[in-house]
Amino acid sequence: MEVTHVLHMNEGIGDASYANNSLVQQKVLTLTKPIREEAITKLYRKMIPESRLVIVDLGCSSGPNTFFVVSEVIKTVEKLCRELNHQSPEYQVFLNDLPGNDFNNIFRSLTSFKNRLSQEMVSGVGPCFLSGVPGSFYGRLFPSKSLHFVHASYSLQWLSQVPKGVENNKGNIYMASTSPSNVLKAYYQQFQKDFSFFLECRAKEVVEGGCMVLTYLGRRSGDPSSKEGCLIWELMAKALNDMASMGIIKEEEVDSFNIPQYTPSPSEVEREVVKEGSFSINRVEVSAVNWNAYDDDGWNKKTSEFSESEVASDGGYNVTKCMRAVAEPLLISHFGESIIEEVFRRYQEILTDRMTKEKTEFINVTLSVTRKA
Template identity: 50%
Template structure:
């Protein structure tokens, strides 16, 4: 599997698109907002600039794509009003793999610019936004040109499926039945990829630049903790299709996700070992699998069937291109209907939580 050519979220605005099934990512961005605002505000107040260059790596497409950029612009605009400064110009780079649905993003830009002019006035900006297709496991920008780098829900995706000495039989990610060598392969691949990511960004970021990264992780020391159980249920669904004769067993055995959920200790050790950035902070919070937020919705009433459908649509939106590439598109509907049933059964017995890391970094 050539990950850069295959890995992308479902495009468009249909029922199974990422744009229609990304409420969880929006909640994560909202919860990470104080860290982003604190970091960008500290950057600007300590080093005011006539032009701020911001890059969002793994931007995807849909309603969340310009959300962080809007937050950053609002924060800088407010600071400028407080300090009686002229608002700087903004140059924004939206990066994702070439297979990303950039056309959907570009179609939203005229309305975005118009809204900025209406809310901020004609003297605001200017703000220019452009797409940068390419893997963030390669160089993307000239040396020392980016002031602020952001990435949300992208760095858990690896540059490739880890090379394995043993078959991860019946599993698509780490599971209780995975051989120890498979665990080691995933851990080592994440270490290599995250170290490379930090090294590349250290060359592209300005001397006083900042970076805020949000990714899925785990609280448990053991890599086979309950945080990744949602992948086990997808493996179980694929194995059911094998039992029904819809796909071959060998196909499942040869399919592994280019994905890893590290512990915070792994992240801290890699940042420290790579040495380009100072770890300014690492916050951890949970989100329900279905993106519901009971704290903000007092009328919330749990419905495992609705929740199961939401989770199945979310996972389908982010994995369908990978699954279609390996298994073909004829089994997709059957697979995710089965997956929804397993999610429903699981949520009847216990909660499902995604663990999220918000990592704030400063250039050394």
């Protein structure tokens, strides 16, 4: 699997598109907003003489979340400008993702984004210049010492490649409780290699005193095969294995399919930052969001309108759509398009059953760092 060629969210604005199924990611952005506000406030107060602020969103995808952080950062800076009686800076915004990302959808939304921002900032806003930057963030993307604020949310858990040496991960498509120890080690080592190189590249690109706020899909547990990071993929593996047992797909096709992802713990993220040495850690925080982003009150929610099974069934449908928007391109590249409807039908049944039995959450690890002098 050539990750840079096949890893992208579902395009367009259709029923299975990422644009229409990214509420979980939006809730994570809302949860982590205070950390970004703290970082950008400290940054702006340090760089007041600068007439330009360069903002980067890595793994921007497309849809309603694409401009969420950019808009938030600009509003925070404009508020500070009013408080301190300073002139607004010029904003240079770079939106980055892999080449397969739906950049056309982003470009079509630029005018409405700028108009909305102008309407919300009635006292005015500095000039804003936006560009799309296709390419992997596991490599250099920008000129040396050119970036002030770097953001990434739910993108850095994706690895640059499927780890080597995981051929014996039979019956699994990711790390799992039944994965051999060498598989867990291979995944961790790939994470270390990728994140270390990511930090090296950004260290060259971020100005002294510049900052990054990075949010991973991660885990609290020290066990990489814990359910916190792995259960969502274990249940998809079950759907695929069921299809293999019925001869719909081949068993060896399932055995050779592995997800290029690693959900790190806070200590694993911190360890790599300290080891690389270019950034000082300001904050590391852990948060959680329900698998079913529409369930605001938690999995035990009771209503007079719906039974528990009906709520769970609806939740299984919502989570399936969310995961389909993310995983469908990977599945098509390996198994072909003909199995997609069947695998997600089965996946929904499995998710619905599991969500009636236990609390299901995505764990988020958010890291705020500053480039050392």
